[in-house]
Amino acid sequence: MTVERNVVCTFCGCLCDDINLTIEDDRIVKVEKACGNGRGLFEGYNPDPIMPKVMGRDTSFQEAVKEASRILRSARYPLIYGLSSTSSEAQRMTVQLAELIGASIDSTSSVCHGPTGLAMQAVGEPTCTLGEIKNRADLLVFWGCNPLVTHSRHFARYSAMPKGRFIPEGRRDRKVVVVDVRRSETAKSADMYLQIKQGCDFEVLLALKALIMGRTLDAVEVGGIPAEVLQQLAVEMKSCRYGMIFFGMGLTMTNGRDLNVRGVLSLVRELNDHTRFSALPMRGHGNVTGADQVMSWLCGYPFAVNYSRGYPRYGPGEYTAVDLLCSGEADCMLVIASDPAAHFPAPAVKHMKTIPVIAIDPAESLTAAGASVYFPTAMYGIDCEGTAYRMDGVALRLKAPLKRKRPSDEEVLQALIEGVKSC
Ligand code: SF4
Known part of the structure; x- marks a missing residue:
């Protein structure tokens, strides 16, 4: 029996690189640290030709x-x-x-994130690494995504929970905001939840950008969100030390698609006149x-x-x-x-x-x-070596803990x- 440490899980874009596998007779018999999705990837794998x-x-x-x-x-x-x-x-x-x-x-x-590519070509990519977020981000906005279900270790390992160099108390030092059409698992654990009307992301992003630029809104609500709540979020965004927007397919695969992502990216550009802000797509595969x-x-x-x-x-x-x-x-x-x-x-x-x-x-x-x-x-990443890119664009070398027979x-x-x- 051997234990292979720090194996990369390739199930989702988090590419967690701290997985321990116990191997017996060329089979993975124990998986440590992975979430349910990651465990399924390793435990169910049969390398036979x-x-x-x-x-x-x-x-x-x-x-x-x-x-x-x-x-x-x-x-x-x-x-x-x-x-x-x-x-x-x-x-x-x-x-x-x-x-x-x-x-x-x-x-x-x-x-999935094709519209993100189109928007980045038009506006630019205000990116950062997950390590920066862990060490610096004190405001996290999750827009149209539900990482507690889709990327189960994202919260714990990279974003909301971990203690970082400038975030010594971890979750207690961070504010988590969720913008989504329904109260998802992630929304339930947020400090602030904004329930947006289906297909109204672009309008809300535009209104937020106007508020960040110091304009006032004539409307009492935008996309189902009261103006005063948007004003409150704009204040939080401008006053944080390091803010981050993670966006998912709830933004890219609804009305507006690449225009929604352009809205996020140009909002981030505007915010960088006031503080430090970045945005990253939540990549699936x-x-x-x-x-x-x-x-x-x-x-x-x-x-x-x-x-x-x-x-x-x-x-x-x-x-x-x-x-x-x-x-x-x-x-x-x-x-x-x-x-x-x-x-x-x-x-x-x-x-x-x-x-x-x-x-x-x-x-x-x-x-x-x-x-x-x-x-x-x-x-x-199981019986074949190679290279993979994490959702933040960091390249990781994949090990092959099992012997390759195919x-x-x-x-x-x-x-x-x-x-x-x-x-
Ligand atoms: Fe694997 Fe993603 Fe779970 Fe990490 S969060 S263990 S990469 S499925």
């Missing part, structure tokens, strides 16, 4: 590569999607493959931040990139996976570590069923089960690149 499949039948790795390369090479409009639950090394190789076959490449960002980073370095854009003309073109709404499937344009799809068949809208899934799909995934997901070619791979995503992608070249 699985045969690749072509049309549901077991086959050799070489045969599967040959068939997948043929599909990719013969497609006129290939689509590559996923990337948020794999290593940055594999993400990098995926962009190389997209360029080679002239594909559209898109990540799960397009269905373990390495979705890495997908944005790697695609930005290599293509110049974080998602929704098309290589059909040999150079990268950016087109959210046009080259995003859901749009290419709903319009019926994509004629083959390569899915890496994602399960669009379980999460995409029905018209997109309907089109997926009519085209060849190649899936690369450690788990036999719904997408993998229905794929023309399926490559079972090792799981990054190919990594990188190895499959490398084989596909060589296979396509030789077709």
Whole structure:
């Protein structure tokens, strides 16, 4: 029996790097410090080899590569999607493959924080690390997110609870504000909860910015929030020493989308005339931040990139996976570590069923089960090393506490690149 210490959990964007795993007979038998989601990731993992499949039948790795390369090479409009639950090394190789076959490449960002990318390109990114927040932030605003449920250790490890260099009393030295349409678990533990009307975030952000700039509001309420409560929040924001806004899909996937995020970012810009303030998106998948980073370095854009003309073109709404499937344009799809068949809208899934799909995934997901070619791979951070980016953009090296018995995503992608070249 061995104990592997300080392993990184890749379930969510927190990438907690203090997990202890007890390993016996190449199985994880005990998980310490992880939350329920993290425990499920490690405890349920079986590293045993699985045969690749072509049309549901077991086959050799070489045969599967040959068939997948043929599909990719013969497609006129290939689509590559996923990337948020794999290593940055594999993400990098995926962009190389997209360029080679002239594909559209898109990540799960397009269905979560895509609007954040658009807003950051327009306004800028007033960012900071989670370490800065732990050590300095005395005001935390959670807007349209519920970290106590979705990122269970965020409160305890990075934001509300920890004691920091300039926050010696931890939670007692911090004020927590939640803005949400319903009283979530996070809202119940906040010092101040603002119940906002569905779809009114942009108006409320604009009103807050006006108050920060010293204007007065004519209205008695904005977006369901009384003017005096907004005034109180504006005073709290201006008078804190170090403020932070975390925002989630409650802001990016409601009316206004990127305009809402622009509202947050320009509010933060305004606040920096008075005090120190930053904003961070609450990223869901373990390495979705890495997908944005790697695609930005290599293509110049974080998602929704098309290589059909040999150079990268950016087109959210046009080259995003859901749009290419709903319009019926994509004629083959390569899915890496994602399960669009379980999460995409029905018209997109309907089109997926009519085209060849190649899936690369450690788990036999719904997408993998229905794929023309399926490559079972090792799981990054469990039996495969690599790099992942935490939600604040800090890169962490992932260990491989279990022995690898399956190919990594990188190895499959490398084989596909060589296979396509030789077709
Ligand atoms: Fe894993 Fe996220 Fe839980 Fe941390 S908060 S242990 S990264 S699931």
